[in-house]
Structures are given as structure tokens and as C-alpha cells.
Amino acid sequence: METFDVAVIGMGALGSAAAYHLARKGVSVVAFEQFELGHVRGASHDTSRILRTSYGAPQYVRLAQSAYKDWADFEEVAGETFVTVTGGLIFIPTDGPYASSDFTTSLDAEGVPYELLSPADVHARWPQFTLPENVETVYTADTGIVPASRSVAALQLHARFNGAVIRDRTAVERLTPDDAGVVIHTSTGDVRAGKVVLATDAWTNTLLEPLGAAIPLEIMQEQVTYFKPAAPDDYAREVFPVWIWEDEFCYYGFPTYGEPTIKAARDKSDNLMSPADRTYVPSPELLEQLSGFMAATIPGSGEVLRTVTCQYAITPDRNFVLGPLDEYPDIIVALGAGHAFKFTPAIGRILAELAVDGDTSDDISTFRPPSRTGAPAASPFPASF
Incomplete structure (x- = not known):
């Protein structure tokens, strides 16, 4: 039987980052992906993701600060630019379930600068937006965009360059x-590893349920839509920021990025379905809802060009699960609850540290699997992109 120090299961963003960081540490690594690399069945494909420190919980602000450093480190290693800074706006209706203080308190605690803006302030600087008078806005200058498919492919390339064995399909x-680790039974034979990093997202419980260690998850099909504005230069990343709308329904969007379109979506649409039952067909109702929001809030957003689906695996409180299982400490779980991509290189490093060193310098105490016991906590933030 082949033997490795660490096996990574799942080669989406988090698994690819873990394989890269493990290989950099010089341990023997094998990584498995049930589909082809770069597939569209999960949550790590398409063009872009938001990078931001503007979270309503200090532990996520701190982790985001680490992520900015880890993105910079990977840029240096890869010789590529992954981070595009645009600035970011968080819109918070005052009659909704959230308040600007939910975000500013966390930003203050971690020393992240921001501005509080009125609707008139926003319109003066970004006339593309039309906001009701009851909207508070938090602006953070460090918000930006990272590429999705391209950065995952780069992590896989550099994992292999550093010696990782990647087995797709x-x-x-x-x-x-x-007592000696974990035997991984695969479709092509058995492999032994001292530690396993389980980064299988919506398929996590397929492997945990037989061990009696399932984690509560809701699986749903999500969708993002690309709009074609008549004046795309008005939405270029130099003049138009990333934005997030925080309310009962949460929406988010991007400036143009690689093409003359602007991308937007509703977060957590509750379009529940298992991976086996996914249709990959966008919901007309969700598209109509998003189109109405865009017409009211960004009147120049233009016509719908295309809609792309993805998949969320959501924990009850929307928090991450990062760390070894109590019952099986050689199995390290990585679940991003639908909002982890921005943290990708940091989470990959943390997983590698847990597997090789037994601990990490980052505070992940609120993310460890033992904290999943008991009643789910209320989510400290709604947005997840």
C-alpha cells in the first residue's frame, strides 16, 4: 500500500491551497479529486470572488488580514497578480436585521480603517448607485477581487511543482x-496517510457519516448573473467598487473584471438540493428577483447576459469548520460555509500547519469541530461571498 504523510481529499480552493502549503513544507502529499480538475460541480469555479476585511465578526476580520498577507506571498511565489483592489461598499438598510455598527465594531477592534457614508455621499462618489434614504453605508478601501478558477489552477500547479501527487477522477x-493514521479507500486502490485533510464541501458527510461524525449541513444550488451595461466604462474597477447589500435578502456585485459585464447575485437563496439532484439550471424566480433589485439599485446595469450556477454547503450558524475531529484527530475538516474563497491561501496554510505541526498561529478556536456541539449560534454576519 502506498503511504504518504498527508492526504488531501477534494481539490477545490481549500484543498488545492492545503496541498500547496503541505508540499511547501516538504512532507509527502497525495491529493484526490473525484471529478476533473477545475470542474463546475462545486463552489470554486467561475471568474471572481470578493476579498474583504469588512466582516461583522472580529475572528473573520483577523483571518482576512492573514489572507491578504498569504495572497501576497502566493503572488510572489507564482509571479502573478491575484488581488485587484477596488474598494468596497456595504449597504445596510436601517429597518433591516443588521446595523452598520455590526461591521464597524469589528473593524475598529482590528484596526481596519473605514468610512461611514450617507446615500448622498455614495451617489456623489459613485453615481451608478441609486439608494433609498434609509441606507447606511460602510466603505473599506482595501476590498477587492481575486480570481476563482485561475487561482485554484495556480495553487494546483505549484503544489505539483513542490512535489504533491494529484490524482483527479x-x-x-x-x-x-x-492507530497508524487513516486508510483512504479510493476507486483506484487503497492509500495510507498519517493525516487526512477533508476539503470535500457538499460531499463531506458522505465520508463522515459512516464514522458517526457527520456535520450538520444544508446543500443548495446558487447562481450568479452577468449583466451587460450599455456604458461598461462606468463600471470599470477603477471607478466602480465591489458592493454588498445586507438585509433580509443579501445581494452582492462586482465591477467589470476581464469582460464588459458586471456580476451580481443573491447570497444564500435556499434553493435546496443535494449534489446528486442538482439541475445546473438557473432558477427563473431568483433571476427575476435579482433583476428587479439591480434595476432599482444600479439602473444602468443593463440586460442579463448569462447566469452560472454553483453549490453551497452551509453550516447552521454560517461559521467555518476548521480543525481535527474530536473522535478521529487524524482527520482534519475544512468547511467554508459558502464564504471561504477569499481566505483560500490562509486556510490552506492553517490546514498544513494543523497536519504537520499540530497547531496554527492563527486563532481558529471558534471554528474547530468541537465548537459545533450544542445549539447553533446566531450568525454574526449574513454575507458569504
């Missing part, structure tokens, strides 16, 4: 922990 069928 290889399904992991079950895990057998024992």
Missing part, C-alpha cells in the same frame, strides 16, 4: 482511521 469511497 479518483473518488474516495471511505476512510478507515486506525
